[in-house]
Amino acid sequence: MTEQQSASALSRRDFIARSAAVAGGLGLGFHVPFDAAAQSAAASTPEVNAWVVIRPDETVVIRIARSEMGQGTLTGLAQPVAEELECDWSKVTTEYPTPGQSLARNRVWGNFSTGGSRGVRESQEYMRQGGAAARTMLVQAAANAWGVPASECRVEKGVISHPASGRSTSYGKVAEAASKIEPPKEVQLKDPKDWTIAGKSVPRLDTAEKLTGKQVYGMDLRLPGMLNAAIKDCPVFGGKVASYDAKAVEGMPGVKAVVRVGESAVAVVADTWWRAKTALDALPVTWDEGPNAKVSSETIMAMLKEGLEAKEAFVGNRNGDAAAAIAGAAKRVEAVYGYPFQNHATMEVMNATAVWTSDRCEVWTPTQNGEAALAAASEAAGLPALRCDVHKIHLGGGFGRRGAVHDWVRQVVAIAKEMPGTPIKLIWSREEDMVHGKYHPITQCKLVGGLDDRGNLVGVHMRISGQSILAGLLPQNLQNGRDPVTFQGLNPGGAEAAIGYTIPNVLIDHAMRNPHVPPGFWRGVNTNPNAIYLESFMDELAHAAGQDPLEFRRKLMANHPKHLGVLNAVAERAGWGKPMPAGHGRGIAQIMGFGSYTAAVAEVSVDDAGRLKIHRIVAATDPGHAVNPQQIEAQVEGSFVYGLSAALYGECTVADGRIVEQNFDSYPVMRLDEMPKVETIVMPSGGFWGGVGEPTIAVAAPAVLNAIFAATGKRVRQIPVKNADLRRA
Amino acid sequence: MPRLNVNGTVRDIEVEPDTPLLWVIREQIGLTGTKYGCGIAQCGACTVHIDGAAVRSCALPVSAVAEEQKIVTIEGLSPDGSHPVQKAWLALDVPQCGFCQPGMIMAASALLAQNPKPTEEQIRSEITNICRCGTYNRVLAGVKLAAEGGEAGRG
Ligand code: FES
Numbered sequence: 001m002t003e004q005q006s007a008s009a010l011s012r013r014d015f016i017a018r019s020a021a022v023a024g025g026l027g028l029g030f031h032v033p034f035d036a037a038a039q040s041a042a043a044s045t046p047e048v049n050a051w052v053v054i055r056p057d058e059t060v061v062i063r064i065a066r067s068e069m070g071q072g073t074l075t076g077l078a079q080p081v082a083e084e085l086e087c088d089w090s091k092v093t094t095e096y097p098t099p100g101q102s103l104a105r106n107r108v109w110g111n112f113s114t115g116g117s118r119g120v121r122e123s124q125e126y127m128r129q130g131g132a133a134a135r136t137m138l139v140q141a142a143a144n145a146w147g148v149p150a151s152e153c154r155v156e157k158g159v160i161s162h163p164a165s166g167r168s169t170s171y172g173k174v175a176e177a178a179s180k181i182e183p184p185k186e187v188q189l190k191d192p193k194d195w196t197i198a199g200k201s202v203p204r205l206d207t208a209e210k211l212t213g214k215q216v217y218g219m220d221l222r223l224p225g226m227l228n229a230a231i232k233d234c235p236v237f238g239g240k241v242a243s244y245d246a247k248a249v250e251g252m253p254g255v256k257a258v259v260r261v262g263e264s265a266v267a268v269v270a271d272t273w274w275r276a277k278t279a280l281d282a283l284p285v286t287w288d289e290g291p292n293a294k295v296s297s298e299t300i301m302a303m304l305k306e307g308l309e310a311k312e313a314f315v316g317n318r319n320g321d322a323a324a325a326i327a328g329a330a331k332r333v334e335a336v337y338g339y340p341f342q343n344h345a346t347m348e349v350m351n352a353t354a355v356w357t358s359d360r361c362e363v364w365t366p367t368q369n370g371e372a373a374l375a376a377a378s379e380a381a382g383l384p385a386l387r388c389d390v391h392k393i394h395l396g397g398g399f400g401r402r403g404a405v406h407d408w409v410r411q412v413v414a415i416a417k418e419m420p421g422t423p424i425k426l427i428w429s430r431e432e433d434m435v436h437g438k439y440h441p442i443t444q445c446k447l448v449g450g451l452d453d454r455g456n457l458v459g460v461h462m463r464i465s466g467q468s469i470l471a472g473l474l475p476q477n478l479q480n481g482r483d484p485v486t487f488q489g490l491n492p493g494g495a496e497a498a499i500g501y502t503i504p505n506v507l508i509d510h511a512m513r514n515p516h517v518p519p520g521f522w523r524g525v526n527t528n529p530n531a532i533y534l535e536s537f538m539d540e541l542a543h544a545a546g547q548d549p550l551e552f553r554r555k556l557m558a559n560h561p562k563h564l565g566v567l568n569a570v571a572e573r574a575g576w577g578k579p580m581p582a583g584h585g586r587g588i589a590q591i592m593g594f595g596s597y598t599a600a601v602a603e604v605s606v607d608d609a610g611r612l613k614i615h616r617i618v619a620a621t622d623p624g625h626a627v628n629p630q631q632i633e634a635q636v637e638g639s640f641v642y643g644l645s646a647a648l649y650g651e652c653t654v655a656d657g658r659i660v661e662q663n664f665d666s667y668p669v670m671r672l673d674e675m676p677k678v679e680t681i682v683m684p685s686g687g688f689w690g691g692v693g694e695p696t697i698a699v700a701a702p703a704v705l706n707a708i709f710a711a712t713g714k715r716v717r718q719i720p721v722k723n724a725d726l727r728r729a
Numbered sequence: 730m731p732r733l734n735v736n737g738t739v740r741d742i743e744v745e746p747d748t749p750l751l752w753v754i755r756e757q758i759g760l761t762g763t764k765y766g767c768g769i770a771q772c773g774a775c776t777v778h779i780d781g782a783a784v785r786s787c788a789l790p791v792s793a794v795a796e797e798q799k800i801v802t803i804e805g806l807s808p809d810g811s812h813p814v815q816k817a818w819l820a821l822d823v824p825q826c827g828f829c830q831p832g833m834i835m836a837a838s839a840l841l842a843q844n845p846k847p848t849e850e851q852i853r854s855e856i857t858n859i860c861r862c863g864t865y866n867r868v869l870a871g872v873k874l875a876a877e878g879g880e881a882g883r884g
């Protein structure tokens with residue numbers, strides 16, 4: 001048996017030590033989180049509770065189940081725990097429990113899913129309670145040791161004191177005793193106005209390692225005896241591998257195996273990834289392209305256009321009689337908009353490492369949802385979940401790609417299964433990543449509105465035609481065939497994504513048309529197209545009514561004070577209505593999504609050659625509570641880059657059943673030279689917890705589109721803007 | 730056998746001559762701070778210094794690098810993260826996911842080595858790396874801060 005084959009026979013501790021030694025010898029010195037980081041801490045120090053471990057050196061380890069993908073979740077979730085714990089923030093560090101441990105402990109860490117901008121808002125309460133319970137136990141431990149009532153003790157920054165007797169001790173000293181104390185049944189949480197750590201702009205806990213190359217991403221993982229795999233899945237979705245000629249590449253340098261992966265993919269395993277990829281590129285493969293081989297962007301567009309006029313549609317929002325109101329209106333306005341497929345294009349491509357033996361399977365991967373990754377691994381491994389585990393590695397970007405489906409995890413486990421005991425690291429090429437995404441759904445939208453003779457809006461019909469994310473990913477979540485996610489930001493009410501206008505007669509419906517290209521949750525999800533459709537059309541209606549777009553909106557927003565609040569804030573900060581030079585224009589937009597209210601004003605110019613420049617963005621967000629305002633600003637700025645990249649450039653086209661764009665040369669994204677100044681207004685109004693990572697992305701595009709109209713008189717109705725001629729008519 | 734000078738150490742390299750320098754650095758030398766993002770010189774995640782200049786190592790065959798040329802990776806930029814660019818990055822909390830940041834930092838430090846006081850326009854046109862998390866405005870501020878020699882402000 002080779003060293004690789006016996007890897008799984010090593011004890012875990014050896015494995016850590018050996019991995020660290022291998023890595024350390026190369027100056028990397030990272031800690032391989034094998035069998036849970038929790039073990040390394042808890043092995044020497046018992047946990048106070050599931051959320052908190054305090055080491056004798058006073059280090060406070062806060063356990064975080066959600067994933068860090070750049071959005072600041074580790075820091076943002078540690079803050080409320082530390083707040084209730086009353087510990088010294090400078091001593092705080094974090095670690096991920098594994099989903100396997102959570103399963104074994106009755107899901108003590110709750111949901112692992114990190115998407116829908118839910119990280120902080122969903123788990124803050126039970127995590128705060130965890131912090132408060134730990135504090136109570138630590139104080140009780142000190143009180144017991146002193147033989148005094150806990151109520152006479154005080155605690156500040158991890159130091160417990162008993163003023164009456166002048167004694168004091170620290171968390172690190174009583175942590176072990178605290179771990180044996182019965183957890184309190186009830187805890188009192190602090191009033192947010194008394195917060196000193198949560199709600200403050202603290203620096204991120206994970207910055208330093210990202211500046212020196214020390215931070216380990218999934219792609220960087222090295223295990224003893226590990227081999228590398230490169231993979232090619234049938235470029236036509238729904239196709240299969242017909243045949244391949246492994247002999248042609250078996251003699252190439254470093255090649256260990258050519259493996260068929262499921263029905264549709266083939267992988268080469270080699271000593272290094274570059275050799276695996278080189279051999280894969282040389283491997284002759286014939287595909288059975290299946291029933292979708294003739295599908296193109298044109299055929300998909302025809303399918304969506306048909307849906308715009310179809311009789312049957314799922315209703316998302318109905319009030320009054322839109323058809324009658326529009327028919328009787330003094331003026332009718334009509335427009336058709338469209339949103340294309342887009343790839344997430346995370347900076348780090350999909351990857352995972354797995355070791356499989358007949359009784360256990362371990363996976364290391366960047367994932368937004370450890371539990372879903374565990375389920376995928378268990379299924380692919382043919383082993384119960386309790387005999388598998390997933391070790392989360394920092395994500396080089398997520399944006400929704402690494403959450404709902406774990407196609408790459410299934411692949412790596414399938415490959416590892418062919419080579420029992422050998423750790424296999426699978427890395428997708430950028431090309432594979434581009435053509436096997438889970439794409440932003442494609443839709444078209446027809447809007448018809450009616451104005452009375454005084455320019456008042458009397459009715460709107462908004463027909464969305466196109467792809468449903470749930471139908472593609474989670475059909476069990478459809479409601480009698482209807483996909484409620486389609487109507488994000490357009491719902492008649494609710495705490496998540498309600499429309500911000502009161503329109504006397506309205507009908508918003510969805511003709512579901514599902515092309516074969518697999519859809520996914522894509523940062524911002526359906527608020528992206530919906531904000532473009534609704535907010536551009538509001539602009540069109542305002543102009544048709546001869547009214548200022550801001551004033552036109554305000555008249556419809558009296559019953560929506562929080563929507564109006566962010567709208568007013570950006571208008572005021574941007575100097576709405578102030579004159580601009582020729583060729584310049586301002587646009588405004590607002591939407592509610594992921595429980596938060598957002599609005600933006602964009603200032604753009606278009607030169608005589610039709611070149612667009614975005615000068616300034618003013619964005620406001622009301623997320624209810626703000627855990628870390630400076631991280632929110634970073635998220636808002638970042639979401640504008642993502643949203644503007646999508647609006648200006650993002651487009652995956654289809655030819656012969658496959659995605660055409662294969663890399664950043666044909667799928668351009670925004671770079672520094674185009675980055676506008678972004679001014680962020682964070683205005684938490686309290687009383688609710690909205691998301692932060694996604695909501696603002698949606699207002700970027702419509703604000704810019706409306707500004708382009710203001711600057712040029714040209715209305716861009718199909719994303720991306722790069723395909724439009726912006727020269728003034 | 731080809732030899733490479735990486736971060737001041739000369740090493741023997743056993744690899745096919747057309748292997749991109751990036752993969753030699755990551756897989757033969759074992760320094761994984763230098764990232765793969767696109768493989769076609771588009772994104773800059775793989776940026777290293779060769780004799781002080783920023784180079785996208787994914788599109789450079791290792792055979793094109795001579796032993797005398799000095800390659801510096803993110804791990805070799807400073808012994809302890811103390812390069813002015815790294816300090817400015819820390820002060821401003823620039824990274825989000827961080828995956829593009831080694832390349833960003835290598836591009837920024839090469840720019841400052843050649844042009845210690847770049848204008849904003851120069852920074853914008855010279856730093857062409859892709860960041861999907863959208864840290865561009867903090868990158869811009871970070872380069873300016875590093876150029877001023879300041880790194881105060883964190884915390
Ligand atoms: S990996 Fe080299 S430029 Fe993208």
Ligand code: FES
Pocket residue numbers: 070347396397824825826827828829830859860861862863864
């Ligand atoms: S910080 Fe994530 S790609 Fe730049």
